[in-house]
Amino acid sequence: MIGNLAFDAHAFMETFRRNYVNLHNLWTKGGQPPAGIRLSTPAETPITEGDLPVPLGRLLEDYRRTHPDRAVTFIKYLQTVDGAPTIVVEDERGLPGEDELLTMSQTVTINTSEVARVTTDLFVAQLSTRTVEGEHRG
Amino acid sequence: VADVKYSFTDPDGQVISGSVHVTEGDASKPLIILLHGDGGDINDMSDPATHPQNNYDYAAPFPADKEIGWKWYPGIGPWSFLLDVMKPVTGWQPVLTGHGFRCANYTQIDNSGLLARPVLELTAIVQALLKAFPTASLVFLAHSRGGLLVRKFIKDNQNDPTLAGRISFIITLHSPHQGSDLANVANALDAAITALATVNATMVMAAFGWLASIVHSPSFQELAVGSPFLTTLSAGETAMPGVAYHSFGGISVRLTRLLSWFYTLGSAFPQWHLPPYDHWITMVELPGSPVLNSLPPLAPEIIQGQGDMLVADGRAHLPFSIQHTNSLNHAEALWDPSLQAQVLSLLGQSGGIWG
Numbered sequence: 001m002i003g004n005l006a007f008d009a010h011a012f013m014e015t016f017r018r019n020y021v022n023l024h025n026l027w028t029k030g031g032q033p034p035a036g037i038r039l040s041t042p043a044e045t046p047i048t049e050g051d052l053p054v055p056l057g058r059l060l061e062d063y064r065r066t067h068p069d070r071a072v073t074f075i076k077y078l079q080t081v082d083g084a085p086t087i088v089v090e091d092e093r094g095l096p097g098e099d100e101l102l103t104m105s106q107t108v109t110i111n112t113s114e115v116a117r118v119t120t121d122l123f124v125a126q127l128s129t130r131t132v133e134g135e136h137r138g
Numbered sequence: 139v140a141d142v143k144y145s146f147t148d149p150d151g152q153v154i155s156g157s158v159h160v161t162e163g164d165a166s167k168p169l170i171i172l173l174h175g176d177g178g179d180i181n182d183m184s185d186p187a188t189h190p191q192n193n194y195d196y197a198a199p200f201p202a203d204k205e206i207g208w209k210w211y212p213g214i215g216p217w218s219f220l221l222d223v224m225k226p227v228t229g230w231q232p233v234l235t236g237h238g239f240r241c242a243n244y245t246q247i248d249n250s251g252l253l254a255r256p257v258l259e260l261t262a263i264v265q266a267l268l269k270a271f272p273t274a275s276l277v278f279l280a281h282s283r284g285g286l287l288v289r290k291f292i293k294d295n296q297n298d299p300t301l302a303g304r305i306s307f308i309i310t311l312h313s314p315h316q317g318s319d320l321a322n323v324a325n326a327l328d329a330a331i332t333a334l335a336t337v338n339a340t341m342v343m344a345a346f347g348w349l350a351s352i353v354h355s356p357s358f359q360e361l362a363v364g365s366p367f368l369t370t371l372s373a374g375e376t377a378m379p380g381v382a383y384h385s386f387g388g389i390s391v392r393l394t395r396l397l398s399w400f401y402t403l404g405s406a407f408p409q410w411h412l413p414p415y416d417h418w419i420t421m422v423e424l425p426g427s428p429v430l431n432s433l434p435p436l437a438p439e440i441i442q443g444q445g446d447m448l449v450a451d452g453r454a455h456l457p458f459s460i461q462h463t464n465s466l467n468h469a470e471a472l473w474d475p476s477l478q479a480q481v482l483s484l485l486g487q488s489g490g491i492w493g
Contacts, residue, residue: 005400005402005403005420005422007402007403007404012404012407015404015409015416016407016409016410019409019410019411019416020409020410020411021410021411021412023410023412076410078408078410078414080210080408080412080413080414082210083209083210083211083412083413083414084210084412085412095410103407103408105407105408107211107212107408118210118211120210120212120408120414122408122409122410122414124410
């Protein structure tokens with residue numbers, strides 16, 4: 001439950017995975033990317049915590065504080081402006097399983113009597129178990 | 139269907155003529171005269187889904203979540219506001235005719251005015267029916283103010299020999315026999331409704347703006363607790379010999395829920411998809427719902443367990459009536475199947491009269 005609305009986080013992650021489309025494969029193995037899009041792989045454009053907008057960086061700090069045993073590795077990044085993709089960082093890998101999947105996003109808008117723009121940044125990360133130093137003493 | 143013509147002269151000397159339809163039925167059963175309430179019309183007793191409406195299905199389960207589609211912006215907050223949907227209902231006339239009773243149903247003159255001319259009109263109609271159906275026993279089935287209409291008619295014609303032995307039942311449904319206190323607190327009620335409307339003015343006024351307007355009307359003020367009309371009517375009033383009086387009151391103020399289709403939280407989360415937002419909506423009940431239950435307890439008429447929205451159960455009965463109470467609101471008395479079954483049972487119990 002978030003606010004007054006019920007929310008099933010696990011089910012949402014399943015939905016996220018079900019609706020997922022690998023844009024890298026779509027545009028490199030069968031078609032052309034839309035004009036104006038910057039398409040690259042994580043190897044070419046590494047996604048680091050420093051790339052996160054400040055509010056997302058704070059969210060990630062909170063997550064790490066409450067989940068010290070989880071390592072977070074960013075593997076995909078998508079930016080859309082008014083629904084059209086402008087930046088895609090992705091390779092041929094699919095999504096992690098729903099229990100190893102973390103997503104972070106930020107939507108910002110500007111609106112005047114002449115201009116309306118909606119920009120969404122979506123980051124996808126792989127969660128893994130982090131080995132804490134000193135944990136293995138045997 | 140027979141058309142029975144009648145005419146009467148009003149207090150201004152104007153001759154008014156009309157006709158009332160009488161549906162076909164079993165001649166061995168009584169003829170039932172249907173009387174609607176204040177502001178009503180012929181549909182109240184025949185097709186209440188047409189008028190007065192208010193047949194909200196407030197107990198309906200919420201529908202399943204609905205997908206709106208993929209969008210490029212997050213879906214957050216309310217998507218729409220609405221009241222409960224209307225449900226199909228069956229009014230008194232089709233129910234009674236379905237059981238073989240003949241019914242006389244009509245829209246009263248001055249249906250939103252004072253009762254003076256409707257009483258004269260009813261007198262003329264009854265006289266016309268007695269002549270047209272010389273062996274028929276009469277039953278009055280009256281909703282709301284219709285109950286006061288028939289009481290005034292009876293009092294004015296108590297000694298009319300043509301009525302002797304011709305009326306078997308007077309059944310009133312949610313009639314303000316002892317008045318309605320809402321008429322006495324009309325201004326306070328206005329203020330309470332205005333305050334509640336801050337939740338959502340359009341929704342609240344759609345749900346019961348009618349209540350705010352009706353309580354100020356002269357016809358409703360005529361029914362105020364302690365009004366001159368009611369005081370005069372009850373003074374020296376006695377039951378007509380040979381007539382079984384039954385009064386039904388209601389104790390539910392549940393009318394409709396205030397509902398909203400709300401974006402699901404998942405609609406606010408982008409997905410790896412173009413466009414990224416999958417909009418879904420889910421139905422929720424808003425604060426302040428159900429509407430009438432949210433009003434302050436200004437009068438028993440609008441308190442759950444005491445009133446039916448317009449009439450308090452404690453004021454819906456007569457000293458000489460057999461009293462019945464149901465958990466119904468004022469409008470539900472026009473179509474509720476359990477109430478209809480109770481009335482049919484009453485009529486059927488008097489088998490010695492009509493076989």
